[in-house]
Amino acid sequence: MELLNLARQAILIPAGIQDGDIEKIMSRLLSSPVDAADIYFQSSHSESWVMEGGIIKEGSYSIEQGAGVRAVSGEKTGFAYSDRIELPVLLEAANNVKAIVRQGQDVQVGLVNAGNKSQYYPVANPLKSLLEQQKIDLLRKVDSETRKLDARIEEVIISLSGVHETILVANQDGSLAADIRPLVRMNVTVIVVENGRREQASMGGGGRSDYHYFLNENLALNYGKEAVRQALVNLEADEAPAGNMTVVLGPGWPGILLHEAIGHGLEGDFNRKGTSAFSGRVGERVASDLCTVVDDGTLQGRRGSLSIDDEGTPTENTVLIENGILKGYMQDKLNARLMGVRSTGNGRRESYASLPMPRMTNTYMLPGSHHPEDIIKSVKKGLYAKNFAGGQVDITSGKFVFSASEAYLIENGKITRAIKGATLIGNGPDVLTKVSMVGNDLELDSGVGSCGKDGQSVPVGVGQPTLKIDGLTVGGTSV
Amino acid sequence: MQNQEEHTALKNTVQSLLDEAKRQGASAAEAGLSQENGLTVSARLGDVETIEHHCGQGLGITVYFDQRKGSASTTDLSPESIKETVSAACSIARYTSEDAFAGLPEKDLLATEFPNLDLNHPWAISVEEAIALAVECEDAARNYHAEISNSEGASVNTHQGIHVMGNSLGFLHSYSSTRHSLSCSVLAQRGDSMQRDYWYSVSRNAAKLDAATDIGKKAAERALRRLEGRSLTTRQCPVLYSAEIASGLLSSFIGAISGGNLYRKSSFLLDALDTQVFPEFVHLYEQPHLKGALGSAAFDGEGVATKGRDIVTDGILRSYVLSTYSARKLGLHSTGNAGGVRNLTIDTGALDFQGMLKQLDTGLLVTELMGQGVNILTGDYSRGAAGFWVENGQIQYPVEEITIAGNLKDMLKNIVAIGNDVDYRGNVRTGSILVERMSIAGE
DSSP, X not given: OHHHHHHIIIIIHHHTOOHHHHHHHHXXXXXXXXXXXXXXXXXXXXXXEEEETTEEEEEEEEEEEEEEEEEEETTEEEEEEESOOOHHHHHXXXXXXXXXXXXXXXXXXXXXXXXOSOOSSOOOOGGGTSOHHHHHHHHHHHHHHHHTTOTTEEEEEEEEEEEEEEEEEEETTSEEEEEEEEEEEEEEEEEEEETTEEEEEEEEEEESSOGGGGGGGGHHHHHHHHHHHXXXXXXXXXXXXXXXXXXXXXXXXXXXXXXXXXXXGGBHHHHHHTOSTTTTOTTSBOSOTTOXXXXXXXXXXXXXXXXXXXXXXXXXXXXXXXXXXXXXXXXXXXXXXXXXXXXXXXXXXXXXXXXXXXXXXXXXXXXXXXXXXXXXXXXXXXXEEEEEEEEEEOTTTOEEEEEEEEEEEEETTEEEEEEOOOEEEXXXXXXXXXXXXXXXXXXXXXXXOEEEETTEEEEOEEEEOOEEEEEEXXXXXXX | OHHHHHHHHHHHHHHHHHHHHHHTTOSEEEEEEEEEEEEEEEEETTEEEEEEEEEXXXXXXXXXXXXXXXXXXXSOOSHHHHHHHHHHHHHHHTTSOOOTTOSOOOGGGBOOOOOOOOOOBOOOOOHHHHHHHHHHHHHHHHTSOTTEEEEEEEEEEEEEEEEEEEEXXXXXXXXXXXXXXXXXXXXXXXXXXXXXXXXXXXXSBGGGSOOHHHXXXXXXXXXXXXXXXXXXXXXXXXXXXXXXXXXXXXXXXXHHTBHHHHHTTOOTTTTOTTSBOSOTTOOEEEOTTOTTOTTOOXXXXXXXXXXXXXXXXXXXXXXXXXXXXXXXXTTSOOOSOTTOOSSEEEOOOSOOHHHHHHHHOSEEEEEEEESOOBOTTTOEEEEEEEEEEEETTEEEEEEEEEEEEEEHHHHHHTEEEEOSOOBOSSSEEBOOEEEEEEEEEOO
16 A cells, blocks of 8 residues: 555646546546556656766756556557646547547446555665765776776776656556556676777666665676676687587576567467467477476566566566476466456556557576586587677567677587677577576576567566577678 | 747747756756657558557756756656756756866857758548558558468558757757658468568658558568578678668668767777778768758757768768767867768669679578677677578578678678669668678578
8 A cells, every 4th residue: 555655646646636536537438348448657767877988977867757548449459648647638538549449338437456465676766775976986986996907998988877666557447556666777888908909898787676786795896897807808709600509508698598589479469469489389399398487577676577567467477488388478468358368467568658568577497407517518519608788589480689799619518719799590489499408507687688679668687597509590700 | 820839839948948057057058848749550450459649748958067067858848847857957967077078069060040851741640541541551461462361460650749959059949840651560471481571651741651552562572572481501692781771781880980989989990081991982971951851950969050961982981970079079070960860871873673683693682680789899790680592683582590790891891782772761871782792600
């Protein structure tokens, strides 16, 4: 209940909106025979600070607030939003969206508080968790400590950002749910130069927490150290090989493999429409029996975690693949209803100005039994990819890419030379069938992921143990 | 007339932001405001799927206290919010550092002429008409061939906006613009092979959009021709970038000569001014005042006048792409490119697409790229690709699950020909581009 009252104070009260007004808007929406309707209020305060060239170069503060009104009938959706949270504007929006169905009737709605089952992050305002001067001091300390690490460092760019977001969602059954979502992120980019050759690398992290997160265990300073380490490795890197070969992926962020290769293809909308390479394949083998993959929105404080999704549904730990067998899809309310299943709490939207869709939260593979060193030892010739930049997938053909930013050759069971970054390409429905070893070293990423779909960006997490894949195409230049 | 009043009201809002900044002690300020309305309607499998009404607004301000700077933005345009937003920006400027290069543009670079660029053509389309148009477009795709098996739908999108930009040097200007599009995405299936592709048309003026049926048919053709794609063996060969993706090569080049990457020394083209970066036949230039074009504007994101100018002539880099800040860091003047280049154009050769295939002779035609594997600092390039294998100038079969790789510095220098099959749909106007040799990784 406390969250709901906080959300009312943050969004509704300043706008002069009472619960009775929400009932009026909802009654207006339901005066057409719709299957579902919701009103989504959001208020988001964010800031970012950038240090570059040894000075605090930029700072910005942003307030975004508004409401989105949606009515759904069958497969049809009507949607309108406004930055103005005002009763006449929202009633007009309701009139526009309910035109998705034509006939009318009179309905009265009474609101009930949904209440949150569990909360996976503190009700914190990260922006106020440090004084401005403390934020500046943190940036300066990371800058000066990082610059001391190596004489070859030419430039250090550090960014620090925080978001304090409050959402409140009213559903057609009158339930009212709220969430307060902190999110912080820090990033260190380093440019190094040696004998005229320049390379760069970035490292960062964050989560649903406040800025104190970065002070724990010298986390912020370690981002700098790690960025410098990777940049120096890249100074030594040779041309990457081209062709199909055995690939060992390191633990943690390389789990972007799972996000691209299978995650998107298992989102409910594509499968309801039959446009995914995984459509209609529940119960079939899509991975080797070493692979169990979950999407888990309930991890404490992770970047991809949510206590409730943007439709008010509590998030879950959803098993996608169990011992190689496809178990199910990630669902929002619309697609769950049309497929005759229940929502898995994956209905997410970038903001009030966008429609919700099935989206991932934290997607990762459970650990196996192999020691990571034994996995490397088992490879005669191949690639060890430790860090990645980004990825993309065509969910219909199943083809996916992800780009390595730190990689090494494996020769006769040993990691030998560093090689330049390269894009890896594979086929989602069969890449996991080629997983022949799974490490016992599950790691989640450091909290840097953002996922784009239909132009909407949302924060996500990935993770995996060390994995060996018997054959993936590596896009280097050395033929 | 009503439109005139709206412009005046929004300009007054921006002026009040600038006044408030001055009142709060800022020595200089710049502010921008946008208000947009729109409608997106999509149809799938012959019936309406979504109707989205857009109504958005936002304003942003940057204040300077001598050489210290702070920024803030909000979606709430009320007078109280304006005060709060300005004080948020001012409060930030108390903590940022003195930066000798920070500040407003030089006054004599600000735009003083505002030609009518023909950017505003509101589309009075009703929801019902938009549904009918989307259905017509998708029907054309679905009825094109028996192997068109499914659809992601067709959508009609119309947007209209007013944009205001002002600064404390007395610059205050507004303009209206529109943007309309029609797109379609369908699936083709043959046996186990399932492929999806799309096509779209976009214009400032709805009357200039391609016919709905043509867009639908083109989407269907593109999905069908990808069926039963296969990988290639790893090799080196010439690569022809089709016109709709060739713009990406030029955008990467622009990234490498943009001020931000240059002053950070994060470009593979450091100190390349007045050197050969393309073959001699390449002429690359900006046309910011092109009437009705998608990239046109009289001034850039800082109010600096845009002007038509050469970037590359005879293959030699003649000018960087600079904002006020990056120009000062490099000891140069703004080129009116805060916010990027506008209607970047490359002179084409005499060959049409068929002619380009003949010139390719035997090699790879790339029609789709995946992933972000472009490193602007080193020029290293490695991306997922799909397209067609070509022999003797004839398309042989579709290709997928391969990568193409090289280094941009070499790729740009090794451009062999530029087709006259120009894609006018974006901010970069180029035909297909043939690169002499790249590494292909496959099965």
